[in-house]
Amino acid sequence: xxxxxxxGAGQAGATLVETLRKQGFDGRxxxxxxxxxxxxxxPPLSKAYLLGEMTRDRLHLRPASFYDDQRVEVHTGxxxxxxxxxxxxxxxxxxxxxxxxxxxxxxxxxxxxxxxxGGDLPGVFAVRTLxxxxxxxxxxxxxxxxxxVGGGYIGLEAAAxxxxxxxxxxxxxxxxxILSRVSCQDTALWFADRHRAEGVEIIxxxxxxxxxxxxxxxxxxLSDGTSxxxxxxxxxxxxxPNVDLAKAAKLEVNDGIAVxxxxxxxxxxxxxxxxxCSFPWRxxxxxxxxxxxxxxxxEVVARNVLGADxxxxxxxxxxxxxxxxxxxxxxxxxxxxxxxxRDGTPTGGGRSxxxxxxxxxxxxxxxxxxxxxxxxxxxxxxxxxxxxxxxADGSTPIKDLM
Numbered sequence: 001x002x003x004x005x006x007x008g009a010g011q012a013g014a015t016l017v018e019t020l021r022k023q024g025f026d027g028r029x030x031x032x033x034x035x036x037x038x039x040x041x042x043p044p045l046s047k048a049y050l051l052g053e054m055t056r057d058r059l060h061l062r063p064a065s066f067y068d069d070q071r072v073e074v075h076t077g078x079x080x081x082x083x084x085x086x087x088x089x090x091x092x093x094x095x096x097x098x099x100x101x102x103x104x105x106x107x108x109x110x111x112x113x114x115x116x117x118g119g120d121l122p123g124v125f126a127v128r129t130l131x132x133x134x135x136x137x138x139x140x141x142x143x144x145x146x147x148x149v150g151g152g153y154i155g156l157e158a159a160a161x162x163x164x165x166x167x168x169x170x171x172x173x174x175x176x177x178i179l180s181r182v183s184c185q186d187t188a189l190w191f192a193d194r195h196r197a198e199g200v201e202i203i204x205x206x207x208x209x210x211x212x213x214x215x216x217x218x219x220x221x222l223s224d225g226t227s228x229x230x231x232x233x234x235x236x237x238x239x240x241p242n243v244d245l246a247k248a249a250k251l252e253v254n255d256g257i258a259v260x261x262x263x264x265x266x267x268x269x270x271x272x273x274x275x276x277c278s279f280p281w282r283x284x285x286x287x288x289x290x291x292x293x294x295x296x297x298x299e300v301v302a303r304n305v306l307g308a309d310x311x312x313x314x315x316x317x318x319x320x321x322x323x324x325x326x327x328x329x330x331x332x333x334x335x336x337x338x339x340x341x342r343d344g345t346p347t348g349g350g351r352s353x354x355x356x357x358x359x360x361x362x363x364x365x366x367x368x369x370x371x372x373x374x375x376x377x378x379x380x381x382x383x384x385x386x387x388x389x390x391x392a393d394g395s396t397p398i399k400d401l402m
Contacts (some may be wrong), residue, residue: 002027004305005090005097007245008105011035011042011276012294016063016103019302021070027100029072030094034079034093037130038064043291045133046154047321050140050161059130067086083249085267101305103273104257104265105298106242108289113149118211124233127154136234142166144231147220149208151178153320155236156191159200160322169200170228172220174207184339186353187365191322198323240287241276254278256287261311263301271305273298283316286332290318315381328370330377331363333356340391344369352376354391361385371398377401 006016009031017031033039040059048054067074075092082091083102090097110126125136140146143177146162151173162169171178179188181223192202196198203222211233213217221227241256252266256278263279265272274294278287293314300312318329336355344350350369354376355362361384364376375398379386386401 003030003097003099004028004101005030005032005099006103006105007032007083007090008107008242008274008276009035009037009039009074009076010105010107010274010294011039011061012105012107012298013103013293014039014107015295015298016273016302017067017070017072017301018062020306021072023303023306025306029070029074030075030097031067031076032078032080032090034077035129035131036077038062038067038074038076040130041291042128045130046127047161048156049130049251050133050137051164056130065328068193074091074280080245083245083270085249085251085270088269100269102270103301103305104270104273104276105248105294106257106272106276108239108241108275110235110239111237113208113233113237115210116168117208118213118217119235121211121213121217121233122215123213123217123231124211124235126235127158127275128239136232139232140167141231144168145170145229147172147233149229149233149234150236150238151175151180151202151204152182152236153179154236155234156195156322157320158234158236159195160198163195163198163200164323170230171195171200171202172206172208172222173202173204176205178202178204182333183365184333184336184353184355186339186341187367190351190353190367191327194323194325196357214225239275241278241287243276246272246276254285261313262304263297263312264304271301273301279312279314286314288314290317292317315377317377325367326370328366328373329363330366330373331361331380333363336362340388342371342372343394344392354386354388356385359385359388375399377399 006013039061080092088099110128124134124179145168148171157167177188207223209221219229243253246257257272259272259279275289278285316332320327333355340354342352352366352369352372366373390396
């Protein structure tokens with residue numbers, strides 16, 4: 001094995017090249033990214049970095065010297081335009097590369113508002129890349145009005161930051177409640193109440209008809225005829241996996257680049273890891289958009305590329321920071337049929353929502369309750385479920401749920 005090429009210089013891509021070297025690969029190793037930056041952390045972008053609490057250099061996962069020392073050829077600002085799974089070649093703006101192994105870590109791209117309703121107006125922003133945040137930051141000012149389209153975690157985090165900077169914030173959600181795709185009603189109501197208490201105007205069950213403006217966005221019109229002026233718009237309506245390269249190469253795609261439990265795609269010698277791919281999990285196929293998954297899956301794939309035969313068993317967990325609230329999520333709540341609400345201790349505070357399907361614990365949302373999160377995570381990962389009555393009984397010590 002002479003040349004391993006990793007396409008995508010995000011968290012998964014950076015983890016892949018680092019793990020390959022740690023595991024003893026001594027051949028040529030290239031990392032290709034279409035952004036101009038070295039691999040960097042994305043979660044702080046819309047929080048600490050946007051608030052000016054984290055400098056640009058601290059975002060980088062590793063300094064340039066690390067890649068030099070590890071003999072990783074990093075090609076930033078270089079888009080791979082085609083791959084040939086038979087000839088095992090990559091085509092990019094500077095020419096063609098021949099590879100022995102290709103690993104796709106192409107990530108995902110934010111969905112944008114359609115251009116015909118004003119989605120391409122200046123002043124309409126996505127929240128995904130360093131360039132996105134650099135473009136947005138000058139518009140986050142105390143005398144401005146920010147419209148956020150989409151009531152998922154990205155939108156809520158953006159609302160929290162904008163309110164901290166003193167902006168007027170309106171958050172628009174087309175569904176009947178915020179967080180409708182990712183959480184139970186209890187969690188959604190808890191966060192809606194918190195945001196409203198912080199001064200965010202949340203409008204649910206109302207769609208955006210169009211944005212107004214010519215050289216810059218200046219207003220919004222809703223489906224019920226309501227209109228108002230805005231100074232900037234953040235679009236938080238989800239992401240789509242980057243599969244165009246894989247599709248063009250005729251790799252199997254199924255809610256992302258389809259891989260098996262080892263990380264292999266449908267083409268020999270081509271693997272995938274991170275947000276861009278879906279994989280088997282507990283009898284179904286899932287795709288996870290999270291830093292922990294990008295790291296864990298990339299490490300397994302790197303080892304398998306070098307000859308291991310290790311199944312990737314995902315242990316889903318997520319987090320979100322809003323105001324002084326740390327939300328930690330363990331497990332996946334898909335298929336739940338009831339939720340138990342558990343308040344934290346009088347001294348520690350917090351609250352947790354426990355998702356069950358029958359007697360089986362599926363997931364836990366813990367708001368400022370790290371102990372509930374850790375207990376729930378351990379239970380889920382070990383395949384055990386606590387007694388529902390004990391969960392509901394706040395006088396039962398959290399450790400006794402184990």
